[in-house]
Amino acid sequence: MDAPFSPAASSPADGGELFVDMMSQPSRACCFFVHLARLPLTRRQVILGRKEQLLDSFPNPLKQVPCLVERDGFVLPESSAILKYLADRHAVADHWYPRELRARARVNAALDWQHFSLRRGAAGVTWFSLIARNMGMKTDPGMARAMLNVLRGALGKLEKTWLTDEAPFMMGSSQPCIADLLVSEEIFNLTLLEAIDEDFGMPPTLDALLGEDHPRITRFLAACQDLDWTEWRSIHGILHTARDKMAAKKKTRSRM
Amino acid sequence: MDAPFSPAASSPADGGELFVDMMSQPSRACCFFVHLARLPLTRRQVILGRKEQLLDSFPNPLKQVPCLVERDGFVLPESSAILKYLADRHAVADHWYPRELRARARVNAALDWQHFSLRRGAAGVTWFSLIARNMGMKTDPGMARAMLNVLRGALGKLEKTWLTDEAPFMMGSSQPCIADLLVSEEIFNLTLLEAIDEDFGMPPTLDALLGEDHPRITRFLAACQDLDWTEWRSIHGILHTARDKMAAKKKTRSRM
Numbered sequence: 001m002d003a004p005f006s007p008a009a010s011s012p013a014d015g016g017e018l019f020v021d022m023m024s025q026p027s028r029a030c031c032f033f034v035h036l037a038r039l040p041l042t043r044r045q046v047i048l049g050r051k052e053q054l055l056d057s058f059p060n061p062l063k064q065v066p067c068l069v070e071r072d073g074f075v076l077p078e079s080s081a082i083l084k085y086l087a088d089r090h091a092v093a094d095h096w097y098p099r100e101l102r103a104r105a106r107v108n109a110a111l112d113w114q115h116f117s118l119r120r121g122a123a124g125v126t127w128f129s130l131i132a133r134n135m136g137m138k139t140d141p142g143m144a145r146a147m148l149n150v151l152r153g154a155l156g157k158l159e160k161t162w163l164t165d166e167a168p169f170m171m172g173s174s175q176p177c178i179a180d181l182l183v184s185e186e187i188f189n190l191t192l193l194e195a196i197d198e199d200f201g202m203p204p205t206l207d208a209l210l211g212e213d214h215p216r217i218t219r220f221l222a223a224c225q226d227l228d229w230t231e232w233r234s235i236h237g238i239l240h241t242a243r244d245k246m247a248a249k250k251k252t253r254s255r256m
Numbered sequence: 257m258d259a260p261f262s263p264a265a266s267s268p269a270d271g272g273e274l275f276v277d278m279m280s281q282p283s284r285a286c287c288f289f290v291h292l293a294r295l296p297l298t299r300r301q302v303i304l305g306r307k308e309q310l311l312d313s314f315p316n317p318l319k320q321v322p323c324l325v326e327r328d329g330f331v332l333p334e335s336s337a338i339l340k341y342l343a344d345r346h347a348v349a350d351h352w353y354p355r356e357l358r359a360r361a362r363v364n365a366a367l368d369w370q371h372f373s374l375r376r377g378a379a380g381v382t383w384f385s386l387i388a389r390n391m392g393m394k395t396d397p398g399m400a401r402a403m404l405n406v407l408r409g410a411l412g413k414l415e416k417t418w419l420t421d422e423a424p425f426m427m428g429s430s431q432p433c434i435a436d437l438l439v440s441e442e443i444f445n446l447t448l449l450e451a452i453d454e455d456f457g458m459p460p461t462l463d464a465l466l467g468e469d470h471p472r473i474t475r476f477l478a479a480c481q482d483l484d485w486t487e488w489r490s491i492h493g494i495l496h497t498a499r500d501k502m503a504a505k506k507k508t509r510s511r512m
Contacts, residue, residue: 061416061417062369062413062417074358076358076361076362076365077365077369078364078365078368078369079368080364080368081361081362081364081365081367081368082361082365084361084364085357085358085360085361085364088357089357101341101344101345102330102332102341104341105332105337105338105340105341106332106337108334108336108337108340108341109332109333109334109337109338111337112334112335112336112337112371113318113333113334115368115371115372116371116372116375116376119372120372120376140398140402142396142398142399143398143399143402146396146399157318160317161317161318
């Protein structure tokens with residue numbers, strides 16, 4: 001039997017281990033940050049689809065990814081808390097998580113905002129119309145539609161409040177912060193719209209969802225991808241493969 | 257016409273203004289913190305039921321409470337970000353938001369966890385079965401039941417993971433942190449269960465929800481109340497009055 005939690009990197013690193021599933025958008029945000037900030041962490045893959053996070057040997061008592069485990073056994077759950085801790089622990093460039101109190105407070109606010117609005121909507125849309133079925137649970141068109149409303153509201157606020165015309169990243173910055181990574185991954189994850197059965201009435205693609213009303217978001221997503229296009233493609237490989245497989249099985253019941 | 261955003265305190269304070277609605281659980285958490293940590297802030301009341309947060313003069317572009325506005329015009333939304341900023345800005349006692357990196361990271365993780373689990377469930381239950389109607393929108397029994405499942409899962413994790421037998425507050429501490437305030441207010445808000453129509457099938461009271469399976473949560477709630485019982489009663493007055501009014505109008509359709 002294969003050992004669970006297989007390492008993706010072969011060399012051990014002193015900064016500890018990051019347990020992730022590349023199908024999880026907060027996991028990808030943490031991996032992208034570790035890469036961009038050149039942090040000495042080993043990536044360990046947990047397959048949520050096989051319920052590996054429920055094994056007794058999985059270190060996070062909340063049974064979620066991502067999860068950080070340092071060499072002396074310190075365990076930290078929650079993507080936003082992990083990003084903040086890693087930024088301070090490894091003293092990364094200030095733009096990622098500014099030390100000045102007000103600038104830091106604005107990043108904290110952006111992280112909290114995305115958690116209850118954008119993430120709730122985006123993850124809700126794909127869960128209730130697609131992922132739930134793959135996890136052996138029921139899809140729910142009513143819940144999916146409710147979450148689509150939450151998502152549309154959040155995209156509107158992102159376009160008009162958090163992004164500006166002056167610079168590509170959140171809050172008018174020319175350099176990314178940790179909130180940019182979590183926010184963009186929630187949106188990139190909506191490539192899964194392409195695999196949702198048509199009778200759920202969801203927008204058929206991320207482009208269709210954004211339309212022409214979100215030029216700042218379109219520029220923001222491009223800027224996030226361009227932070228490192230090769231690595232971006234690498235960490236999205238599993239997501240895109242899964243999307244293509246699910247899209248191939250997509251039913252077009254509404255056409256019948 | 258009454259001026260909106262009436263101050264509850266008459267003396268101006270140098271630390272700025274905190275815009276709150278005492279029907280909002282994160283607003284109450286911020287107010288309790290300001291009181292317990294003796295911060296020099298003026299409380300300004302925003303009545304969400306009158307949609308005062310949508311007025312052009314309301315300073316938060318996200319149109320939510322709570323919102324902090326400092327004297328020079330610095331605006332900060334999001335309860336969790338506000339609590340962190342106030343703790344650092346006013347150098348409050350360390351137990352509220354520890355300076356040591358790992359202790360701080362654990363508080364950050366607790367705050368993030370509660371936002372997407374406990375708050376989503378608790379606020380969802382009361383919104384979809386009660387508050388939506390008061391705000392001129394539709395209740396939704398299916399969504400309320402789904403959120404009750406999220407809430408029960410979160411209470412289980414709180415009981416078994418975040419609370420211990422050793423001490424009353426989260427993560428085994430004998431003194432409260434800012435996460436304790438946000439978590440307890442989400443639970444105290446469930447006194448609104450008493451006002452939900454019986455045909456929604458919700459637990460009839462908070463006590464009934466907790467039952468006998470959550471002794472740590474029961475002790476935790478008592479410890480949070482006891483931080484200052486007089487102030488606790490004061491900041492919950494509006495909630496309890498609203499609950500009693502709505503409970504008086506409660507329909508018992510399932511009995512007919």
